[in-house]
Each structure stands twice: as structure tokens, then as C-alpha cells.
Amino acid sequence: MVIQFQKLILKNFKSHRDLEVSFGDVTKISGENAKGKSSIPEALCWVLYGTDALGSKLQKETEPTPVNYDFDELKVExxxxxxDNQYLLGRSxxxxxxxxxxxxxxxxxxxFDEIVRTLIGEKDLFLxxxxxxxxxxxHWETQRKLILQYVTAPANKEVFAQLPATQADKLAELVKKHSLDDxxxxxxxxxxxxxxxxxxxxxxxxxxLEQLNRLPELNVDVEEAGAKITELEKQIEEIEKVTDSAGESNREHNEVTTKxxxxxxxxxxxxKKWPNLRDEEIEDACRTCKRxxxxxxxxxxKADKEQRKEQYQTNHKALVEQRKALEVELKKLEYIDVSEQLEKIRMLGMEIQPLNESVNLHSQREQLEQQIEQAxxxxxxxxxxxxxxxxxxxxIKAFQTKEAELQATKVQDLFTTLxxxxxxxxxxxxxxxxxxxxEMDGKAYRKxxxxxxxxxxxxxxxxxxxxxGIVAPCxxxxxxxxxxxxxxxxxxIMCRVVAGQELKIETGEAE
Incomplete structure (x- = not known):
């Protein structure tokens, strides 16, 4: 895109009541201070973007208006x-x-803004x-964006080629699924x-490991101990068959004995109640009122006493008969003494206990060793x-460093002195x-x-x-x-201060 200014018309813009500026390849504007030189480039920016030459929005739209004379309309065209297509834009x-x-x-x-954007360009770029x-x-971020938007970032392969093979191969595989940022x-x-x-x-x-070290060392063969435990438990099982059988008989014997x-x-x-009942005297007077x-x-x-004696004897006799019947039943039951077998079971249990402790200790050690391996x-x-x-x-840091170096090189190659x-x-x-x-010659721009x-x-x-690709007036x-x-x-377009000179505008061809 090639942009060329041909003519600028100012009506009541600041100090210019009526000014027409024609532009050539080179336009020289000169004169004493306060003669309106800077108003010309400012008018160019104002008509297009409503700003001054540094892109600042004017505090009020009426700020370009003259202050030393009256006017009806402020206009810039x-x-x-x-x-190669000609256009006339105006703001008033x-x-x-x-x-x-x-x-x-x-x-x-x-x-209007869309026309300017299309024919002239975005404000930051054009200005x-x-x-x-x-x-x-x-702002530095805007400066950076403007420079980098036209510089292609280095491709991943280009950066990988600058990295050690181990880093490059790893990242090349990973970026197939995720971006480097991710x-x-x-x-x-x-x-x-x-x-x-x-x-x-x-x-x-x-x-x-500390828990394992606190466990005592094993002094027995665990397999042998397990076999011994099995053997002893079989002996206990055989004895318990006898004690279980005797237990049923003894239980019946004990139940009858208890009854x-x-x-x-x-x-x-x-x-104990019979003597009192037997010797009870027959009163000839009422026990309550003494009549x-x-x-x-x-x-x-007398009849009541005899009836009670008869009832007592019947009940007493029934109890005696029940006892005699149980005594007969008891004689038929044999009480089997299994104390010797129980003692033997106890002794076998004592023999099993240390063996079980050894087996359990071995199991604890095995479990801890497995947990240690997992840990x-x-x-x-x-x-x-x-x-x-x-x-x-x-x-990734190495990639970013190399990418930055390559990108900086690409950007730096665009400049000659900067x-x-x-x-x-x-x-x-x-x-x-x-x-x-x-920077220029090692000095920051601000210096x-x-x-x-x-x-x-x-x-x-x-x-x-x-x-x-935009050629614009400068x-x-x-x-x-x-x-x-x-x-x-x-x-x-050049502005130059010349002491004592009125505003002068000259055009010519580029040297």
C-alpha cells in the first residue's frame, strides 16, 4: 500500500484561518516559532484519527479551535x-x-473510522x-507487538536443531500431544x-526399615516350626474328641446332681415346717376378737388343721419321690474324669505357643519386607x-532461550544501526x-x-x-x-525553525 498526501486544507484550525498545503515528494515547512508549523502535521493526524501527532486524544474535540478570532466552522480536509486511488476525507x-x-x-x-483503517491503516502503525x-x-508491549507481528517466530524444528539431542528429542515427542506452554x-x-x-x-x-530392625531375629526353621504346630494341633484335636464325648455325659450327670x-x-x-403344723393348738376363742x-x-x-396337715404330707412326699427318682437316674450315669486329658491339652498348647510366635514373627518380617520393597x-x-x-x-527454558535468541536475531537483522x-x-x-x-551505540533510546x-x-x-508493506508519508x-x-x-515532510521568518512551505522532489 502506497499512501501519498496531495493537499491539506485548513479552515479555522488553530492559528490558520485559511491555509492550503500542497505536498510533493519532499515538503519543507519552515518559519519562526509560533507561526503554525506544527499545526500542519497535527492537522493531518487530527483529520484522520482525532489526535495530535503523538496520538494523544485531545481533551476536548474543540481544542483545535482558534482562541484569538471568531469562526463558524473548523474544518480540515x-x-x-x-x-493510486484518490480520496478526500474531512473532519469539521x-x-x-x-x-x-x-x-x-x-x-x-x-x-469514517473504517475508511481510515482500510485506506490508511491502524492508528498505531500509521502514526x-x-x-x-x-x-x-x-508502551513497550505495544512497541514489541508492532515489531513482532511481521516477524515469523522460529519453527520448533529450527529451535530443536539448536538444543542438545536429549532435550530436543524429549520435547519433540511431547509437543505431539501438548503445547510447550501446557x-x-x-x-x-x-x-x-x-x-x-x-x-x-x-x-x-x-x-x-526401623520397624523391621526392631523385630528380633528368627532362631528357628519356620517350615519345621509350621510342621510341628500341625502335628501338635492334630494331637490336641484327638484328645478333644475324648473330652468332647465325656463332656456330654458329664453334663447330664452334673444336671441331675444339681436337681x-x-x-x-x-x-x-x-x-422344718412340719413340727409347727403338727403341734398347732386348737383355740376355743377367736384369735381376733377373743370371743x-x-x-x-x-x-x-380342727377340720382345717387336718386338711393342711394332709396337704403338707402330700407335697412333702412328692418332693421325696422326685429326689428318689433322680437318685435312681444318677446311678445309671457315669461321670468320666478328663482332668488328665485337659492337662495334656494345656501342655501341648504351651508347646505350640513359642512356635506360633516364631511363625508370626516370620510373617511380620515378610510383610514389612514387602512393604519396604513397595515403598x-x-x-x-x-x-x-x-x-x-x-x-x-x-x-523448555533452554528452548525458550534459543527461541528468543533466534527471534532476536531475525529482528536484529532488520536493523542496521539500532x-x-x-x-x-x-x-x-x-x-x-x-x-x-x-538502543543505539549501546545507549537506550531514552538517553x-x-x-x-x-x-x-x-x-x-x-x-x-x-x-x-505500507509506504506512508513521514x-x-x-x-x-x-x-x-x-x-x-x-x-x-520536514519542519524547521528559522528565526525571524514567516511560515514558508516548499515542495520538491526526493534527492
């Missing part, structure tokens, strides 16, 4: 060509309202091409997690995971962080003299022009402060 202010025009026809602000002082005034996040999170897990795994292994004892106690209690009983009542008392395996796996994350993170820094290294972790710094900063700005804008201010500079591509 620019006749220009873009790729009438009673505080901004009006936008294309070919003298009013249009909406959004339509960087137009004003060499504009680009350095941008890999970095995955292993940045995994490494500290595995660091903690490794410490925990080491602690578990140590604890299990006999219980009946005997009831019989004894019953016998004498008649003969019929006395006979009733060591987990420890090794955790260490391997941690080491792999460390290796991958180091490889040095461009795209990255800086963190002091803490050594990681590369995006950065942007312009350059006026003439040096103009030359640096011109070189920057020419690089942007070449990379973007405005150089304060040319009296610089004796020699390389003429930029595109139209050149």
Missing part, C-alpha cells in the same frame, strides 16, 4: 491517494459537533510510520508436588517423576520474560540526543514500512537539529 466542528465527510458527503463516525517520535512514545504448566505444578511426595516416600521407607441338690434343699425346708367359739366353729378349726518402588517412581519434570522444565532487546532474564529463577528496549533519537526513529519507521520535526539523515521511503 485531506486529499490523498492510496494505491460546527457548534461543538463533529462532522465527518468523504468526498464532501457527510458520513457516520464509524464509517509510527508518519512520525518517527511516535513509536518510542508507545507442558510448562503441567511440570511446573508436578515438580513441587513430587518434591513433597519424595520426602514423604523417603520417610515411609525409613519408618518401615437332686435343689430338691434336697426344698425337702429340708419343708421338714368364745361354739362347738361347730371349734370343729371347723522403595514408590520412592524411585516419585524421584523419576520429579527428575523428569526438572529435565522437561530445563529443556539494537533491539526482546527479552530479559529474571534474576531469581533465570526465566526469560518479554521485554523491549531500543539519546535529539538528533540521535530522530535517526533512530527514522530507522524504526523504515523497518516497519518494509515489514508491513514527518520529521526539528530538522535544524540534525545535519544529516537517510531519507525515509515515501513522502518526506
Amino acid at each position: 485531506l486529499l490523498f491517494s492510496s494505491d 466542528i460546527v457548534k461543538g459537533k463533529t462532522i465527518y465527510r468523504r468526498n464532501e458527503v457527510s458520513i457516520k463516525a464509524t464509517e 509510527s510510520l508518519f512520525n518517527p517520535s511516535y513509536f518510542p512514545s508507545l 507442558l510448562y504448566e503441567i511440570h511446573r505444578e508436578n515438580k513441587p508436588m513430587q518434591d513433597k511426595a519424595y520426602i514423604a516416600a523417603q520417610s515411609r521407607t525409613k519408618t518401615l 437332686i441338690k435343689s430338691l434336697q434343699e426344698r425337702i429340708s425346708e419343708s421338714a 368364745p367359739l361354739d362347738d361347730e366353729a371349734v370343729e371347723a378349726v 522403595r518402588t514408590a520412592e524411585s517412581a516419585t524421584l523419576a517423576s520429579r527428575n523428569e519434570s526438572t529435565f522437561i522444565l530445563d529443556a 539494537s533491539i532487546r526482546l527479552f530479559k532474564q529474571n534474576k531469581g529463577d533465570g526465566e526469560l520474560k518479554a521485554d523491549f528496549e531500543i 539519546l540526543s535529539l538528533s540521535e533519537s530522530i535517526r533512530a526513529g527514522l530507522e524504526l519507521r523504515d523497518v516497519l514500512s518494509q515489514q508491513s 514527518f520529521v520535526d526539528n530538522t535544524e537539529s540534525i545535519t544529516k539523515f537517510t531519507q525515509p521511503n515515501g513522502q518526506l
Whole structure:
């Protein structure tokens, strides 16, 4: 895209009541200070973007209005060509309202902005091409973006070729599934997690080893001990068959004996009651009111006594009969003494106990040894995971460093006198962080003299022009402060202070 300014018309713009500027390949604007030289490039920026030459939005849309005379309309029109097609754009202010025009026809602000974007370009890029002082005034991130958007980043294969084979092969395999950014996040999170897990795994292994060392050493053959336990348990089992059989018989014998004892106690209690009942006297007076009983009542008392004696004897006899029946049953039951067998079982149990302890100790040792093996395996796996994350993170850092070097080389190759820094290294972790710094002869741009900063700005804008493919007019201010500079591509507009001279505009061809 080739952009050429042909004519600029100013009506009531700042100090210019009516000014028409025609542009050539080279346009020289000179004059004393305060003669309106800077208003011309500012008007060019204002008509297109509503800003000054450094891209700052004016505090009020009416700021370009003159302050020393009255006016009805402030208007700026620019006749220009873009790729050999001619256009006329205008911006004006009438009673505080901004009006936008294309070919003298009013249009909406959004339509106007879209036309400017299409025919002239985005504001940051165009103003960087137009004003060499504009680009350095941008935030470093915007500067970096503008430079890098036209520089192709090094391909992964190109970077891998600069890395050690182990790092390159590992990353080349991993990037088939994940981006490098994702890999970095995955292993940045995994490494500290595995660091903690490794410490925990080491602690578990140590604890299990301490438990194993606290167990007494085995002094018996475990297989032999197991066989001996089996043999002794069989002996106990055979003896228990006898004791179990005797136990059923003895249980019946004990039950009958217990019943006999219980009946005997009831019989004894019953016998104690008989003398009182037998010797009970027959009263001839009422025991309650002491009134004498008649003969019929006395006979009733006697009859009651005889009935109670008869009932007692019947009950007592029944208890005695039950006892005799149980005594007969008891004689039929044999009580088997198994104390000798029980003692033998106890002795065999005592013989089994130390053998069981040895077998259990062996089982504990085996279990601990298995747990130790598992803990060591987990420890090794955790260490391997941690080491792999460390290796991958180091490889990614190496990749980023090489990528930055290659990218910086590509960018640096675009310049002749300037040095461009795209990255800086963190002091803490050594990681590369995006950065942007312009230097000339080892000096940062902000420390350059006026003439040096103009030359640096011109070189920057020419690089942007070449990379973007846009040839735009270039405005150089304060040319009296610089004796020699390389003429930029595109139209050149120069402003120069000449003491005691009125505003003068000259056009000519490029040298």
C-alpha cells in the first residue's frame, strides 16, 4: 500500500484561518516559532484519527479551535491517494459537533473510522510510520507487538536443531500431544508436588526399615516350626474328641446332681415346717376378737388343721419321690474324669505357643519386607517423576532461550544501526520474560540526543514500512537539529525553525 498526501486544507484550525498545503515528494515547512508549523502535521493526524501527532486524544474535540478570532466552522480536509486511488476525507466542528465527510458527503463516525483503517491503516502503525517520535512514545508491549507481528517466530524444528539431542528429542515427542506452554504448566505444578511426595516416600521407607530392625531375629526353621504346630494341633484335636464325648455325659450327670441338690434343699425346708403344723393348738376363742367359739366353729378349726396337715404330707412326699427318682437316674450315669486329658491339652498348647510366635514373627518380617520393597518402588517412581519434570522444565527454558535468541536475531537483522532487546532474564529463577528496549551505540533510546533519537526513529519507521508493506508519508520535526539523515521511503515532510521568518512551505522532489 502506497499512501501519498496531495493537499491539506485548513479552515479555522488553530492559528490558520485559511491555509492550503500542497505536498510533493519532499515538503519543507519552515518559519519562526509560533507561526503554525506544527499545526500542519497535527492537522493531518487530527483529520484522520482525532489526535495530535503523538496520538494523544485531545481533551476536548474543540481544542483545535482558534482562541484569538471568531469562526463558524473548523474544518480540515485531506486529499490523498492510496494505491493510486484518490480520496478526500474531512473532519469539521460546527457548534461543538463533529462532522465527518468523504468526498464532501457527510458520513457516520464509524464509517469514517473504517475508511481510515482500510485506506490508511491502524492508528498505531500509521502514526509510527508518519512520525518517527511516535513509536518510542508507545508502551513497550505495544512497541514489541508492532515489531513482532511481521516477524515469523522460529519453527520448533529450527529451535530443536539448536538444543542438545536429549532435550530436543524429549520435547519433540511431547509437543505431539501438548503445547510447550501446557507442558510448562503441567511440570511446573508436578515438580513441587513430587518434591513433597519424595520426602514423604523417603520417610515411609525409613519408618518401615526401623520397624523391621526392631523385630528380633528368627532362631528357628519356620517350615519345621509350621510342621510341628500341625502335628501338635492334630494331637490336641484327638484328645478333644475324648473330652468332647465325656463332656456330654458329664453334663447330664452334673444336671441331675444339681436337681437332686435343689430338691434336697426344698425337702429340708419343708421338714422344718412340719413340727409347727403338727403341734398347732386348737383355740376355743377367736384369735381376733377373743370371743368364745361354739362347738361347730371349734370343729371347723380342727377340720382345717387336718386338711393342711394332709396337704403338707402330700407335697412333702412328692418332693421325696422326685429326689428318689433322680437318685435312681444318677446311678445309671457315669461321670468320666478328663482332668488328665485337659492337662495334656494345656501342655501341648504351651508347646505350640513359642512356635506360633516364631511363625508370626516370620510373617511380620515378610510383610514389612514387602512393604519396604513397595515403598522403595514408590520412592524411585516419585524421584523419576520429579527428575523428569526438572529435565522437561530445563529443556523448555533452554528452548525458550534459543527461541528468543533466534527471534532476536531475525529482528536484529532488520536493523542496521539500532539494537533491539526482546527479552530479559529474571534474576531469581533465570526465566526469560518479554521485554523491549531500543538502543543505539549501546545507549537506550531514552538517553539519546535529539538528533540521535530522530535517526533512530527514522530507522524504526523504515523497518516497519518494509515489514508491513505500507509506504506512508513521514514527518520529521526539528530538522535544524540534525545535519544529516537517510531519507525515509515515501513522502518526506520536514519542519524547521528559522528565526525571524514567516511560515514558508516548499515542495520538491526526493534527492
